[in-house]
Amino acid sequence: MGKKLTINDIAKMAGVSRQTISRVLNNKEEVSEGTRKQVLRIIEEHGFQPSLQARSMVTRKTNTIALLLPDIKNPFFAEIVYGIERTLRANNMNLFLFTTDEDVEHEVSCIKLAQNYNVDGMILCSPRLDDANLRKMITKISPIVLLNRDLEAEGVSSVMVDAKQGGYTAAKYLIEQGHSRIGIIVGPPLASSSAKRLDGYKKALQEYGISIDEDLIVSVEVGDEGVHKLTQQLIRRNVTAITTYNDISAAYVIQACRDLNVEVPDDISVVGFDGIVLSQVMTPSLTTMALPLFEIGDTIANILLRMIKGSDGIERLTTVYPLLKEGNSTKSISLSY
Amino acid sequence: MGKKLTINDIAKMAGVSRQTISRVLNNKEEVSEGTRKQVLRIIEEHGFQPSLQARSMVTRKTNTIALLLPDIKNPFFAEIVYGIERTLRANNMNLFLFTTDEDVEHEVSCIKLAQNYNVDGMILCSPRLDDANLRKMITKISPIVLLNRDLEAEGVSSVMVDAKQGGYTAAKYLIEQGHSRIGIIVGPPLASSSAKRLDGYKKALQEYGISIDEDLIVSVEVGDEGVHKLTQQLIRRNVTAITTYNDISAAYVIQACRDLNVEVPDDISVVGFDGIVLSQVMTPSLTTMALPLFEIGDTIANILLRMIKGSDGIERLTTVYPLLKEGNSTKSISLSY
DNA sequence: TTGTATGCGTTATCAT
DNA sequence: ATGATAACGCATACAA
Numbered sequence: 001m002g003k004k005l006t007i008n009d010i011a012k013m014a015g016v017s018r019q020t021i022s023r024v025l026n027n028k029e030e031v032s033e034g035t036r037k038q039v040l041r042i043i044e045e046h047g048f049q050p051s052l053q054a055r056s057m058v059t060r061k062t063n064t065i066a067l068l069l070p071d072i073k074n075p076f077f078a079e080i081v082y083g084i085e086r087t088l089r090a091n092n093m094n095l096f097l098f099t100t101d102e103d104v105e106h107e108v109s110c111i112k113l114a115q116n117y118n119v120d121g122m123i124l125c126s127p128r129l130d131d132a133n134l135r136k137m138i139t140k141i142s143p144i145v146l147l148n149r150d151l152e153a154e155g156v157s158s159v160m161v162d163a164k165q166g167g168y169t170a171a172k173y174l175i176e177q178g179h180s181r182i183g184i185i186v187g188p189p190l191a192s193s194s195a196k197r198l199d200g201y202k203k204a205l206q207e208y209g210i211s212i213d214e215d216l217i218v219s220v221e222v223g224d225e226g227v228h229k230l231t232q233q234l235i236r237r238n239v240t241a242i243t244t245y246n247d248i249s250a251a252y253v254i255q256a257c258r259d260l261n262v263e264v265p266d267d268i269s270v271v272g273f274d275g276i277v278l279s280q281v282m283t284p285s286l287t288t289m290a291l292p293l294f295e296i297g298d299t300i301a302n303i304l305l306r307m308i309k310g311s312d313g314i315e316r317l318t319t320v321y322p323l324l325k326e327g328n329s330t331k332s333i334s335l336s337y
Numbered sequence: 338m339g340k341k342l343t344i345n346d347i348a349k350m351a352g353v354s355r356q357t358i359s360r361v362l363n364n365k366e367e368v369s370e371g372t373r374k375q376v377l378r379i380i381e382e383h384g385f386q387p388s389l390q391a392r393s394m395v396t397r398k399t400n401t402i403a404l405l406l407p408d409i410k411n412p413f414f415a416e417i418v419y420g421i422e423r424t425l426r427a428n429n430m431n432l433f434l435f436t437t438d439e440d441v442e443h444e445v446s447c448i449k450l451a452q453n454y455n456v457d458g459m460i461l462c463s464p465r466l467d468d469a470n471l472r473k474m475i476t477k478i479s480p481i482v483l484l485n486r487d488l489e490a491e492g493v494s495s496v497m498v499d500a501k502q503g504g505y506t507a508a509k510y511l512i513e514q515g516h517s518r519i520g521i522i523v524g525p526p527l528a529s530s531s532a533k534r535l536d537g538y539k540k541a542l543q544e545y546g547i548s549i550d551e552d553l554i555v556s557v558e559v560g561d562e563g564v565h566k567l568t569q570q571l572i573r574r575n576v577t578a579i580t581t582y583n584d585i586s587a588a589y590v591i592q593a594c595r596d597l598n599v600e601v602p603d604d605i606s607v608v609g610f611d612g613i614v615l616s617q618v619m620t621p622s623l624t625t626m627a628l629p630l631f632e633i634g635d636t637i638a639n640i641l642l643r644m645i646k647g648s649d650g651i652e653r654l655t656t657v658y659p660l661l662k663e664g665n666s667t668k669s670i671s672l673s674y
Numbered sequence: 675t676t677g678t679a680t681g682c683g684t685t686a687t688c689a690t
Numbered sequence: 691a692t693g694a695t696a697a698c699g700c701a702t703a704c705a706a
Binding site: 016017023 | 675676
């Protein structure tokens, strides 16, 4: 662990001032080819690398972004992170990852921490923090992009999934496949998208003149617990299809069906939400409202990069639409047989 | 975006020197209760937060760790990252995330970048970089923990999964369930664990006096492509069980079986590897060689933290053993019926 | 084209 | 208990 070289050491070795080294490092034009080559050689030879801390002290830029999300294990987030990471890296930005575990206090401390590191921007995924407090925390800092949350504030932009349209499309698809008794499992109450998906569901049913049976609307309390029981309830109520709030819960629904000797898709059709890898690799493959997760990440990163650059005309709100992706978990109910 | 306050601003407001502010910030004892309270009040009032850049310039500690991994989308890594993150956060360490995409050049530049940020330590997951170059790169830096790679070097510790034992246990389990024609799908050649898993498989067969049929040993070239075809081959060769290199590929095997009208587990038993969430939520649930992914992350983080602290007696190599987890994808072949 | 002086925000050292 | 001064490694402004 030899002591780390500084720009001064290199300057001495090269017999020039440290300014010249700095110029070479930053590709400034005002350096003669001779000294530039010479300096580069020495830098290369000794494997010198400038301290980004020191640099950022004077440039006021750290080239870092903080990413806060509740749970990196969740493929929904992991796949988005991948998109974010790729785009940021391509733009020489690096990522601080903060996992907040859906915990408000964690969120607060992570946001502060990120500020202390003087990140150039932040990406906040579903913070539990209420609007007022969030607004207070982010007054004096860098640009922010919010995922699935809308907050009208200076330096804040949002990327949101159109959950209502997703709920609508899923229900509509099932209806057009001949289903009319369609159960819906609504996600945890904390997820703001839950209500919207339900709205979409209701809209579709109404549009097709199907009366809404409140007994077919069930919700999980927390996490994915209870999906098994809810599935059982819905089956007892003679649904022919179930639409769920994400792919994982859809997978649980299918497990429950198997346990109850109900065949998917023969007896019951199941539609998921998100389109994570799981939906493709499971058997039967899942019909789901797929989100372009990588692209969402890419979009988030690009918006943030533009905000950092100070570009104008940046959309305050970007909406992402889920797309129906047919798998083998749904089946058309032929009425003529 | 009001200008950021510095320690000097606070000092002026409080009518003391910035040294005193620094002392309060760092909970030094040598400050009278009066001024401490006063200073804290002003800090609180103005929401002052010290610059960690500036601090780390002088303390030579950044409280950051760099984590390099090929693919955050892969639940295997995502779940480990969760463990790493939790443990680091609990120790006031923050995470730089670098996704390398299995690309050597990316790895090199990410390692350099991490060094430039003066991270206090690094965690490297399966870098493609060869031993010699890896050794060269890490000479003058902070402690490193390697996942699934062994490199004897100063300041380097490794955490490895015992793939051979995993391969052995999976095969042994199937044998004891009455299977003798057991196919094995070996992972991409780049994964060093592939050969070891195969070793374990062979060991189990030999132990039970089952001759090794090379036709039942097939490998994928790259990624998870071709698993479908390989499954088909194995089925044609009349296997009654297939063991695979990870859970995702096992899921593909099950899909292929379904496509070929082969029932799992009735006609064929399937064993996965890793024990990611997928293995539990799919139908049938997967029998798999489960790894304690969260604990692996926790272990990695703890070792690194101890190295940073300069503790001694740190193990150079930690081995993690996969554990058989029975799901519904395997079935005992009753010989008496 | 190159060098000198200054400052970024903090902690460490040595005073008082 | 508190303050003055220097230092961390770099880039910027200005001078030569």
